[in-house]
Amino acid sequence: MNEPRIVRVALLGAGSVGSQVARLLLEQADTFAQRAGARLELVGIAVRDPKRKRDTDLPAELFTDDAETLILQADFVIELMGGIEPARTLITQALESGADVVTANKALLANHGPELFALAERVGAQLHYEAAVAGAIPILRPLRENLAGDRIERVLGIVNGTTNYILDRMHTKGDSFEESLRIATELGYAEADPTADIEGFDAQHKAAILASIAFHTNVKLEDVYCEGITGVSIDQINDAKRAGFVVKLLAICERAVEASGTESVSARVYPALVPESHPLASVHGGNNAVFVESAAAGSLMFYGAGAGGVETASAVLGDLVTAARRHVLGGPGLGESMDANLPHRPISEVDTRFQIALAVTDEPGALAKIATTFAEHAVSIATLEQTNDGDRASLVIVTHRATEGALQALVAALESSSAIHEVQGVLRVEGSN
Amino acid sequence: MNEPRIVRVALLGAGSVGSQVARLLLEQADTFAQRAGARLELVGIAVRDPKRKRDTDLPAELFTDDAETLILQADFVIELMGGIEPARTLITQALESGADVVTANKALLANHGPELFALAERVGAQLHYEAAVAGAIPILRPLRENLAGDRIERVLGIVNGTTNYILDRMHTKGDSFEESLRIATELGYAEADPTADIEGFDAQHKAAILASIAFHTNVKLEDVYCEGITGVSIDQINDAKRAGFVVKLLAICERAVEASGTESVSARVYPALVPESHPLASVHGGNNAVFVESAAAGSLMFYGAGAGGVETASAVLGDLVTAARRHVLGGPGLGESMDANLPHRPISEVDTRFQIALAVTDEPGALAKIATTFAEHAVSIATLEQTNDGDRASLVIVTHRATEGALQALVAALESSSAIHEVQGVLRVEGSN
Numbered sequence: 001m002n003e004p005r006i007v008r009v010a011l012l013g014a015g016s017v018g019s020q021v022a023r024l025l026l027e028q029a030d031t032f033a034q035r036a037g038a039r040l041e042l043v044g045i046a047v048r049d050p051k052r053k054r055d056t057d058l059p060a061e062l063f064t065d066d067a068e069t070l071i072l073q074a075d076f077v078i079e080l081m082g083g084i085e086p087a088r089t090l091i092t093q094a095l096e097s098g099a100d101v102v103t104a105n106k107a108l109l110a111n112h113g114p115e116l117f118a119l120a121e122r123v124g125a126q127l128h129y130e131a132a133v134a135g136a137i138p139i140l141r142p143l144r145e146n147l148a149g150d151r152i153e154r155v156l157g158i159v160n161g162t163t164n165y166i167l168d169r170m171h172t173k174g175d176s177f178e179e180s181l182r183i184a185t186e187l188g189y190a191e192a193d194p195t196a197d198i199e200g201f202d203a204q205h206k207a208a209i210l211a212s213i214a215f216h217t218n219v220k221l222e223d224v225y226c227e228g229i230t231g232v233s234i235d236q237i238n239d240a241k242r243a244g245f246v247v248k249l250l251a252i253c254e255r256a257v258e259a260s261g262t263e264s265v266s267a268r269v270y271p272a273l274v275p276e277s278h279p280l281a282s283v284h285g286g287n288n289a290v291f292v293e294s295a296a297a298g299s300l301m302f303y304g305a306g307a308g309g310v311e312t313a314s315a316v317l318g319d320l321v322t323a324a325r326r327h328v329l330g331g332p333g334l335g336e337s338m339d340a341n342l343p344h345r346p347i348s349e350v351d352t353r354f355q356i357a358l359a360v361t362d363e364p365g366a367l368a369k370i371a372t373t374f375a376e377h378a379v380s381i382a383t384l385e386q387t388n389d390g391d392r393a394s395l396v397i398v399t400h401r402a403t404e405g406a407l408q409a410l411v412a413a414l415e416s417s418s419a420i421h422e423v424q425g426v427l428r429v430e431g432s433n
Numbered sequence: 434m435n436e437p438r439i440v441r442v443a444l445l446g447a448g449s450v451g452s453q454v455a456r457l458l459l460e461q462a463d464t465f466a467q468r469a470g471a472r473l474e475l476v477g478i479a480v481r482d483p484k485r486k487r488d489t490d491l492p493a494e495l496f497t498d499d500a501e502t503l504i505l506q507a508d509f510v511i512e513l514m515g516g517i518e519p520a521r522t523l524i525t526q527a528l529e530s531g532a533d534v535v536t537a538n539k540a541l542l543a544n545h546g547p548e549l550f551a552l553a554e555r556v557g558a559q560l561h562y563e564a565a566v567a568g569a570i571p572i573l574r575p576l577r578e579n580l581a582g583d584r585i586e587r588v589l590g591i592v593n594g595t596t597n598y599i600l601d602r603m604h605t606k607g608d609s610f611e612e613s614l615r616i617a618t619e620l621g622y623a624e625a626d627p628t629a630d631i632e633g634f635d636a637q638h639k640a641a642i643l644a645s646i647a648f649h650t651n652v653k654l655e656d657v658y659c660e661g662i663t664g665v666s667i668d669q670i671n672d673a674k675r676a677g678f679v680v681k682l683l684a685i686c687e688r689a690v691e692a693s694g695t696e697s698v699s700a701r702v703y704p705a706l707v708p709e710s711h712p713l714a715s716v717h718g719g720n721n722a723v724f725v726e727s728a729a730a731g732s733l734m735f736y737g738a739g740a741g742g743v744e745t746a747s748a749v750l751g752d753l754v755t756a757a758r759r760h761v762l763g764g765p766g767l768g769e770s771m772d773a774n775l776p777h778r779p780i781s782e783v784d785t786r787f788q789i790a791l792a793v794t795d796e797p798g799a800l801a802k803i804a805t806t807f808a809e810h811a812v813s814i815a816t817l818e819q820t821n822d823g824d825r826a827s828l829v830i831v832t833h834r835a836t837e838g839a840l841q842a843l844v845a846a847l848e849s850s851s852a853i854h855e856v857q858g859v860l861r862v863e864g865s866n
Contacts, residue, residue: 141575146752
């Protein structure tokens, strides 16, 4: 048998994902060599401080702080540093030097995807980033390749494990948001600074990437409307539960057809009510799932663990081994087809249903007044539940479909209505008609 | 802009899948051209009788009965005739003539996969068959590519919609097998001759394909143990239900480690008890789902509609558009890596748990006698439920893990025991420890 070919791999970053990738590359070298048709030789790991004591058995001589030199020695660069810089510059240098690139960097892809895709296409290099969305769950390749001959209508994703853990705990245990966050932090589901997760920014990045691939359109991060879960109260969760819904933070990517017949894309992130019977409703704890509706394939769901270190490493190595096989056999990367180039649909034009919780005054005819206000704003009521606590009445109303614009006008009118003490909360409803 | 390239596509077969593929190729020509980087021109459809009146609007001039000549005009051949011959000969001719091939033919792949993979690799052609397993649900590409850097331990698949519909109906409505089959036929979930579905043969083909890809090993069809659902009684379903289980026909592909440390592969199809809390338990009606356990990625599930005409067409067209893009950009197909080449583990050595239903005689000490028989065969009892109907007692026992060999010996001993009237049924338990 011939001496197998060697593919030289440079790793940028040795955090929780990077150290797992390095470990598996060394431990599974023989297996990967068989699958890729070439030995994947780890030539170095670039980190900020190579001398730092690390909690791994990785050979000390692999570590370097000179990423730029390391890149020049590599056929493949795996970027796991995260953040925009220096990742953007290093990936650009890697592609320009002729290397193929695998990354898990959602922020970079969501902000600078198009320039990197164009560069990879120009130089004929491969650029893979399956690990950037939903950890180990295969979702980008299935959207891009398996559904290449279909028409995707909608993607609903639970793509952030921290917020799913918190919302699931509120729903199943009845804990408040603050208490659920505290426990999530204790158990390692939330980081010390949970802002990026609970404010929805992490999901916003993933929504931009999902929408871009699903609709062959460059969806800009700033065009993804984003609300986090910090405003979700236990009352809203319980109102939803009583009405047969579960609250989930969703990344929603939707193809819309305007009245004129032209199509547009809406991408948005917010906590939404999902019917209990919907497959996404039974995604518990820190798990992720992506639900896809397409014209021919119908409804599909992809489900699995969120983005832990070893799970994300699985996705990175899947990209690496597959791309190395392609590298050995020849031929450029497939590139991203962004040719549909659909316009952006602003959140104000998006149609959904709403759950609105109202504290009502004891004014006679309050309910009639409220119903009139809804009618005046052309928002139609689907269900209404009234509860009385002493002389204070609460109303929980679930509407039929209405635009976000109509809803905002309605809420403003309700807030100034003498029939209403307070608009206690508004949540959107997804996954039902 | 340059005139786009043309990729010539020949279609073999115009049944429920083929006619949908042809329709979508014509209707979506512009979209596919953008995605593939070439116009996909349908050059002809080979059928047995081109003159037959068809229930489609497809142009009559596309039809021909001369598949061999049609193939020679094509860059891509889509084979949707099903069955071994003439599909095998035509695909071989297509690959030899330099065409890339997309097929949904599970029987052909399960019986002759290795020879076709070898031929495709030798000529540098692409051979895709995502549609052969679980219709539109992306599963083969995720297993092959996304999990290429992981170690798959087990695949549990509900890959036959007919049997899932029947078992789900028995579980949820309490109908008998015969009644459920009758309704499945009425509603179009079962074919006029349901043998291939209810005897498990369809799932057996899919298990061979799944196991081959998951374990990089040529798993032969005849090495896939197969039991269908015709012997599943409503009593067994109800016994399972009371114990917290749902009965599903599963295609099981498992990596096993022998006492010697060498690894082997077991592939098998049978109706099995699945715990109610398992994600597969909530796959209802005619849907399919594949649950994958792997070392790094953990548990993943892929869920969607079974193999309807338009759903399967989605998978075929996904392969076609992706492969056409590869064809235009250059480079050969990735091929199948069957290099692990693990040995086959026979069903007699497979370890599972069992549900055993027994009709017990009124002999004094019958239960002690039965318990002794279990102990003598080293099969340990996990739960036991006794019900009395007049002077006839029934026992439903769920065991801890035991080999199939030990189980068979136990059942033989039970059948000849004076304590037992009848061994009423045995079902395996999967998805629990």
